[in-house]
Amino acid sequence: MQLTTRSQKLRLTSHVSRLTAFILIAHCSLLIAEAKAEDRFSIKYQHYEDDKSIYYKNTKGVTSDRWLVALTKAITEKTSLALNYGVDAISSASWKVDGVTSASRRAGEEDRHSGSLGVNHTIGKATVSAGMGLSRENNYNSDYVYASVGQEFNKRNTNVTLTVSKAWDDIYSTKIGESRDFPRDKETSTLALSLTQTITPWTIAAIGHEYSTVDGYQAHPENVVQLSNGSFTDELHPETRYRNASVIRVNQYLPWRGAIHADYRYYNDSWGIDSNTLGLKYYQYLYSDLILRARYRYYSQGAADFYSENPTTADRLPTIDGKLRDFDSELYGVKFIYNITKLANKMGLKAAEKINLDVKYDRYQQLDGITRGEDGLKADIVQVGLGMEF
Amino acid sequence: MNVIKAAITFFSILLSPLLGFSAEIGGKAPSFSLKDINGNTVTLESLKGKVVFLDFWATWCGPCKEEFPELDALYKKYGKDGFEVVGISVDKTESNVAEFLKKRPVSFTILTNTKGDVAETYGLPGMPTGFIIGKDGVIRYRHAGFSKAFLPVYEKEIVELLKRP
């Protein structure tokens, strides 16, 4: 990564100053308040780069830099607050419609800011949480609320949790010369139920189901579909979507300080998409302060009922949303989690009981392109994080 | 016949955990003989005549670690009156206990029960569990979990038991 351009240098400076600001704020707030057990602070940086658009053929991909800060602070023995703040800087190539650039302000860079605040309270064996959050970018606003109730049974062997959430989104169009009526809105309501059960002192499993309904505008304002007769039309998606996801996961400890995590998700929705996701993670202590994680994810999806690779005038719902097509994807990843508490103590940072530094690299590939026979999207993901427990 | 056999097997498996032993309040505290981190053996018998706060804890248990300095304070306050605190750790790796105590030393006795058999005999409802044993070796109070709100209760119970002959 060569910092050749001035804008790239400015970006790095702003990243570094943001990081410094976050650390200073967190450090100060923890000095003022009396730190209780289990207060946490975490900061993560992720760099994502893919090589093609998920919408348009023969179009460059997206690069994004994301920062996420999370703070959990106990305010009484039974109550804690959770604060999250995120900034995403996304840059993408301009939208193209087969050589004709649809002059959209979507091209170039955009920032998205997000934040959430939640409160968590324990009453005996039950836990109650509630919170709200929002996300803002130049063409998309989202506000959401959530609440959850969890209960432990059987000497903490069993846990049942119910979560509800609702999001209200406003979608704007950045298409110059936009004649359609924007902003449009979209409402998402979600209900999730999960059950966690210990199986042996070295095995734990969980099952869960999430149901959501989405009502409103669910297409992309800047997406223009070129039909088989050469004409152009706006992307049109159904205004209702019912989504179901069922997940089962098992964690198994291995006697040489290793652990295997396996998870499987079955998803289906009213647009006709169904998918299977298999996740496998292997954790291994290399020595007491260093953990290595190897990861594999396989994903297979069937197309939405209305998706067509070559839309015609007969298609009632023309779309170029590659997310809705038939495809498989794979992910391979490696992560290191390094306990740097002793190192930090030597450097004078003694406030935290535990400090972890994590670094990971994931390689994500879609195995089928938007056009049959072509390569699918490939992405590189690098993430660095710092986590502290007080 | 197969259905009845299956049903009998089912019910016996179902009910067997309920037949487990657990130390009752008002019953004699089960005896034990455990080593401290220096290798010295300590038995429950050796503590007869004292009021004992027997605390089952582990380095991997957050509330257990929170409770430690409070127990240390109680021990320092009432130790001269015949009050003992004995912390039994159920950590499977003794070196974790030694490392923890180096960072956060306490003045009361710490014993290790890596096999967990003493914890099983006492039958802990949760972690930590503190048994307050009277001078006669009988369990008088039991507290599971830890909250700062328990501390005045502990103190009241200890003082009451110290007053008894």
Next chain:
Amino acid sequence: MKLWLLVLMLLSLFFTGCATLERVQPWEREVLADPIMQLEPDPQEAALDEHIFSTREGSAGGYGAAGGGCGCN
């Protein structure tokens, strides 16, 4: 006869306080407390990952990351 036995078995499982579901005693939880045994060892990573997958694939959710929407590409 088999049906009432089945119902009785299910009810007894519920009313005995599900003793058979007390698979792990409180003093046996050392391994389950280890960071590598947590169901979600890194919730921030999970949130960042879920964001990538939901903006490149047609499925979403199921894993418990609460949150709102975005116009992400």
